[in-house]
Amino acid sequence: MAYFNGGSRAVVDILSKLRNVEKPVPVDHSFCELGSIRYHIQVLESDQENIFFSISTPRLSQDEPNPNGLADFILQDIKTKYLNFADIIQPPKEGYKLTLKLNFSKLTRTKDHTKAINMVSSLHVAILNSQLKDTLKNVWMGDIIQGSTMPIKLVNHKQEPFFVLRAPKKITVIFPMRFKDESDVILATSFFQELADLGSKFPKAPHCEWSPIPPQELRGEHFENLSTNGGFVSFGIFKRHVKGKKADKTAWILLNFQQYVRYHVKCTKGFIQRRMRYRLEVLSEEIEQARIGGEAKIRKESTKQRKTWLRFSNSKKMKRGIKAFADQIKRLRLRIKIRGLGRLHRYFFHVPKFPALGWHAKLD
Amino acid sequence: MANTIRLYLTCIRNTLEAAMCLQNFPCQEVERHNKPEVELNTSPGLIMNPVLICRNEAEKCLIETSINSIRISMKVKQADELENILAKKFLRFLSMRAEAFQVLRRKPVQGYDISFLITNYHCEEMHKHKLIDFIVQFMEDIDKEISELKLSVNTRGRLVATEFLKQFI
Numbered sequence: 446m447a448y449f450n451g452g453s454r455a456v457v458d459i460l461s462k463l464r465n466v467e468k469p470v471p472v473d474h475s476f477c478e479l480g481s482i483r484y485h486i487q488v489l490e491s492d493q494e495n496i497f498f499s500i501s502t503p504r505l506s507q508d509e510p511n512p513n514g515l516a517d518f519i520l521q522d523i524k525t526k527y528l529n530f531a532d533i534i535q536p537p538k539e540g541y542k543l544t545l546k547l548n549f550s551k552l553t554r555t556k557d558h559t560k561a562i563n564m565v566s567s568l569h570v571a572i573l574n575s576q577l578k579d580t581l582k583n584v585w586m587g588d589i590i591q592g593s594t595m596p597i598k599l600v601n602h603k604q605e606p607f608f609v610l611r612a613p614k615k616i617t618v619i620f621p622m623r624f625k626d627e628s629d630v631i632l633a634t635s636f637f638q639e640l641a642d643l644g645s646k647f648p649k650a651p652h653c654e655w656s657p658i659p660p661q662e663l664r665g666e667h668f669e670n671l672s673t674n675g676g677f678v679s680f681g682i683f684k685r686h687v688k689g690k691k692a693d694k695t696a697w698i699l700l701n702f703q704q705y706v707r708y709h710v711k712c713t714k715g716f717i718q719r720r721m722r723y724r725l726e727v728l729s730e731e732i733e734q735a736r737i738g739g740e741a742k743i744r745k746e747s748t749k750q751r752k753t754w755l756r757f758s759n760s761k762k763m764k765r766g767i768k769a770f771a772d773q774i775k776r777l778r779l780r781i782k783i784r785g786l787g788r789l790h791r792y793f794f795h796v797p798k799f800p801a802l803g804w805h806a807k808l809d
Numbered sequence: 810m811a812n813t814i815r816l817y818l819t820c821i822r823n824t825l826e827a828a829m830c831l832q833n834f835p836c837q838e839v840e841r842h843n844k845p846e847v848e849l850n851t852s853p854g855l856i857m858n859p860v861l862i863c864r865n866e867a868e869k870c871l872i873e874t875s876i877n878s879i880r881i882s883m884k885v886k887q888a889d890e891l892e893n894i895l896a897k898k899f900l901r902f903l904s905m906r907a908e909a910f911q912v913l914r915r916k917p918v919q920g921y922d923i924s925f926l927i928t929n930y931h932c933e934e935m936h937k938h939k940l941i942d943f944i945v946q947f948m949e950d951i952d953k954e955i956s957e958l959k960l961s962v963n964t965r966g967r968l969v970a971t972e973f974l975k976q977f978i
Contacts, residue, residue: 628894635891636966643970650974686977698976709969713962717895720961721902724954729909731946735939 452566453478459486460496460562464549469493482569485541495548497534499541502569505576505599515542519575526571530561543572570697573601577696581687584611596663598670601700606670610662616682618699619660622675622706630674632710637678652681678702814952817864818945824860824872825881825941831929834877845878845928870948871921878928880914881944882921885951895958896922899951912940923951 459474463486472488485499515523520533523543530549537544547565552558580597596610596619608619622637624630637655644652657676659666680702686695836842837852846855857874871882885900887893900923907913912931914924925944932940 631890631894632962635963636970639966640970643974647974647978650977713965717898717958720958721899725903725906725909728947731943732910735935735943737934737936
């Protein structure tokens with residue numbers, strides 16, 4: 446689930462601690478998240494006002510012009526968004542694709558500071574989104590050969606490639622789905638069939654198709670890319686899905702589709718497990734009842750529960766609450782006073798007294 | 810449909826009532842040992858003829874009786890792949906926790922999905938008619954639970970797919 450939020454919690458924690466610390470100390474943190482994203486956060490002794498933040502993201506496409514760094518349009522994008530508190534350091538730190546010099550001293554309000562930290566933690570989202578948006582834009586502009594362009598292979602997560610290719614009036618994104626377990630395959634297949642069936646209900650959403658065999662557009666790809674057990678899911682992305690602000694959202698959804706499906710399968714298995722545990726408890730109670738003396742044991746347990754309830758009903762709070770409720774009813778019923786009807790009220794509209802549980806009547 | 814399952818369960822109940830006449834019988838081969846003869850299957854004189862009750866090709870119940878034990882094996886209806894994995898998961902889950910049921914066998918007999926082993930000791934500790942009620946109720950509950958699970962899984966899938974597609978709007 447952490448993958449779908451976008452931001453890195455570890456980065457938020459470290460940057461928040463650095464901000465709240467009374468006496469600045471030199472810091473050097475290196476860590477890896479989600480298997481492929483590497484971070485490095487450094488505060489130098491000589492320059493304790495600035496934080497040096499380096500990041501390395503996986504290569505989305507093998508055809509990237511600069512495999513050791515980021516493309517100019519991505520750097521420009523980052524410069525515009527992070528202008529208030531970050532400067533890009535060129536060249537980046539060795540082993541990383543991007544290094545930023547962060548300075549939060551210009552941000553006086555706590556709200557702005559928190560927003561800035563969240564933006565830094567979602568840097569990998571911005572980078573991957575920019576890369577995918579650029580690829581989608583290039584594919585859109587590309588020449589159509591024999592009805593579609595050659596498919597471009599993109600890899601977001603290890604061993605989980607997906608393909609992007611241009612078709613008339615749309616871009617097709619194809620996800621080959623692989624699962625370890627046979628039960629996962631069946632649960633995911635039922636999900637894909639529902640996804641394909643719901644296409645007619647949401648005409649504005651991308652058109653979705655599922656097929657157990659590789660689609661025609663991928664014929665010609667390497668065998669290892671086409672060997673799957675979960676089939677192939679295709680989305681038809683139209684221009685309206687990549688217009689303006691929607692482009693970021695569409696790119697992020699597509700990048701995380703395979704993880705989304707895995708998460709759904711995991712939650713479904715958890716749900717099945719909970720149902721099975723509940724059914725096990727019910728059946729165990731039934732076999733207990735079959736025992737000689739089993740019924741008496743169950744009756745004893747239910748009596749204990751009843752005694753606890755009775756003890757609760759005798760409490761002072763409960764008595765006060767009942768009295769207040771009875772007074773309210775009396776007030777409501779006697780709001781309109783008509784002469785001569787008092788006797789009628791007394792005979793027909795009296796409020797019944799609640800029986801005192803366990804109380805003894807006073808003797809005069 | 811409801812009528813056929815009623816007849817099937819009634820037949821199983823009547824067979825169990827007739828077959829569940831168990832008594833203590835020490836092992837004839839090993840001294841001071843008391844083993845369920847239906848599992849050992851060594852002396853043909855101690856084993857009764859097994860009874861196979863079939864509702865259809867997919868659902869059947871095998872009742873094997875001996876002098877001191879009875880083994881009931883069931884095959885549950887599995888219409889498609891999803892029901893197949895749900896039944897497999899659920900029955901395996903129950904079999905692994907067989908100690909909660911006492912009369913459940915950890916491993917089903919080959920060719921069946923789940924098996925019970927009832928010995929004379931169980932008949933001494935439990936009411937016979939309630940034990941039979943439990944077995945019959947168990948069969949009904951399994952079918953119902955698998956159908957409900959399948960419906961829930963499909964409903965969940967539809968809801969998740971709806972939420973996924975709504976993100977694009």
